Amino acid sequence: MSDERRDSLLNAATIARLGNMDVRARAVVEGFVSGLHKSPYKGFSVEFAEHRQYMPGDPLKTVDWKVYGKSDRFYVKEFEEETNLRAYLVIDGSASMGFSTGEVTKFDYSRYLSAALSYLMIRQQDSVGVLLFDEEVRKFIPPRSNRQHLHVILTELERAQPSAGTQLAGTLHRLADRLKRRGLVVIMSDLFDDPEKVLVALRHFRHKRNDVVVFHVLDAAERNFGFRREAIFHDMETDDRMLVRPWEIQNEYRDAVDAWIDRYRRSCREMGVDYVPMHTETPFDTALTAYLDKRRRLG
């Protein structure tokens, strides 16, 4: 696969033009994997990776009897236990996620990213669950690791559309309460909620020993407020309106957004949450790499 082709597959706008969610997920992951120097599956895949000589004390069930039959030597497979990860993809489906100044909304971007992550995770035998929410939980798919489950996930993501307002903090709290086993929680949201409450909710996950990755998905215009004409701005969630001359407040707006992002970044770092700011033009490999890094650290 050429570099150009690979890069385009990592671009949300390109992915959006592809047939369905399955194709999109596969394209993203394949594009991503082809760019790596070595397979991302190594180390946490069920496929053969490494044998070591049996040592007294090793469980007999880890002995690779096929190798013994061929070579009369005892070798054990060390990786079987490490692939058993439960991941929850928490997707913000509120109306604000439908905002876009380009070809891809934040929600689409989150859907494509979720699909790609699901594909990648299930390829590694990790269990993946999906939670779609707005003011309340709209859809929850418990984590599974088989191929059929991937199909379920991708079908749901295909159908999902943004709507209604956001109750991000409340939803995260409910999810944190619901998780019986610790796992990896991947949140994709614009985080338009009270930061204090959101951070408390994230802390709730951490308190229950979950690992958390936050993909803070924003449109470029939400960061730089690069509008050029006076306009009546309509809040997609609350229906509020406001006449704004963008050039008058642009600088103040950027400062406020930067401070807001910086607050999330700092607080997340302090509580051990991986915070990844993204906008809809960010290539997917950024998110996937972040995930792999996290996965690697979880080892």
Next chain:
Amino acid sequence: MTFLNPWLLFGLLGAGVPLVIHLLSRRTAQRVDFSSLEFLRDLERKSMRRLRVRQWLLLLLRMLLVAALALAMARPTLTGVAAGTAGGSTSAVILLDGSFSMRAELQGESLFRRAQDRAAEILSTFDDGDEIILLIPGAANGSRAEGIRDLALVRDRVESATPGRSSVDGQAELRRAVRRLQEARHPNREIHVLTDFQRSGWENAGEAAAEAAGVHVFFHSLTDETPANAWVDEVDFSGQILEKGTPVEFRVVVAGGPEFGPTEVDVEMEVDDHVVDRRRIDLGPSSRVALTFHETFAEDGIHLGSVVIRGAAGPQDDDRRHFTLRTARAAPVLVVCHDERARRYIEAALAPEGGGTGSFSLRTADTHELESASRARETVIVLADVERLSDRELAGIKAFLSEGGGLLVFPGPRTDAAAWGRSFLPKFVPGTLADLRVSEEPFRIAHLDPSHPLFELFRGGDGGLTDVAFTRALQFRAQAGSAVLATFTNGDPALVESSLLPGRVLLFTSSLDPSWSDFPLTGAFLPLLHESVRYLSETAALAAEQLDVGEGATVWLPAVPDGGTVTLRAPNDNERSVAPVPGPGGYALELAEADEPGFWTFQSQAGDTLAALAASISATESDLTRVEVAQLEAAFGDVASVLEGDAGLARQMREARMGREIGRWFLWAAAALLLAEMFVASRFRGPAESAA
């Protein structure tokens, strides 16, 4: 406030354009769906309110800018004339003061020259369609313009005019100018007053304001300074017996104006071409110095004299005051007396040798002669023991006194006191008569007014006047206008003087009849009668012999010598013939106007001086103190303007005609608003606007 271009006020509607644009831009603003207004709401709380204020400020500035431009173009004025006259043709009176005071100089240039230049400047603002009426009151003969209307001719006459030496009555001249404009062709009417605003001439000019409705009066201020000047204010020798050999005292007052001196000046008196005396005095600003000179005349006749200040600043003509006097002229006296003894006493006292020799010439007549009494024939009338006077006789006396004749009255036994009280006293000697006071015990004169010239001879002692014994006298009660010169021991007036008319009246309350007093038989009678007649004769004559320049006079002669040809010689030695006009009892010689200071003499064909008149600059004209022009302007109110003329006279006139134009203020305001708008806009102009 009014506007020269009122139709451009529609431009004020343009002030609404920024507002309309603002409102339309709000209405047409596109809708943008945005994920969250949370940050915008925060910003509104913090910044956008401030920005909104700026935005409204910007809108306000733009509206004001358009309004200011519209107002500037409409050319607003603070006050104005009726819109119908604005910009139309003008009828204007140029009132150029040609009085003596305009000769005064400042920085080597006369005020009249300044006025001429200013007039030329004013005339340059008119065109041929305008109607110009030129008046130059007080100017030298030959340059007094009277209603010249041709613009080119007006320019010539202004340039060629020279100031005169007389005074100008500002109030009268303004009324005259207003009357001229009542017949003017154009509705836009103006009077341009070019004067020095000398107080004596212009102090009451504001009283003409009531007649100036519909006329705009421009007072052109030529200077704020008062030129320095000194002048001979007064030469007085009245109240004295003028005869040869008797010293005459001349009371002279020299004055300095507010800007004069202080400095030393020499004051000199000349009589009949020789210097009588010279004094050196210190003369300061706004000061008056009194001097006395004495001269004894050796010859009878008419004497010509002057008092001169040597070396004083200011116009020269008023440094010299002229006077004339006559000595030892036989005073013609008309005696009307119904008591034979009294008549004899009078004749014995005034003309002891009979006829017209000596100091007095007597003529006796009946009362009906009084109807045609004339100072041309007699200078004094003596009435003694006259019962009553008819209305015609009273009218004759009134005319006689009006000419300056003198009247001496003695009552007597025939006198009808009630009739005199009703008819004579109210007209000539204010007072009332009560019953005749009769006393067995003689009463005498107890008190004399020592300052009165009549009693000068009696100053050393009483000259026997207090020894006169009176047993009868009319009880006279003096009223305002009558002065009691002597009183009896019982307090009643003995001698009363009145001068309601130019001529004087002396009324004795007792009689020359021996049954009333022994007065004619005492030593006091003759000198007192002489003094009384001289006093009455001489004062009246002098009043007509000293004139202010600009005044006229009529001289009465009993007869015209040498076949009736009389020559009037002016101070500049120009001569012209004067035709004597026959009148009651004599001939009148008329000097229409003494337009030059100096001596104006009427001479017979043989070269004898028949009469001499001394013309001097009016003392009030010499005082160059100015009236506050602002007072005049205030008196005239909105229809008057004071123009300094230092720069932009045409503009000042235009503003004053139409009001004060303030369009330029609005232009400045527009410029300031534009700068403010640029500043405010630059603080928060967006990329879209910048690109636009």
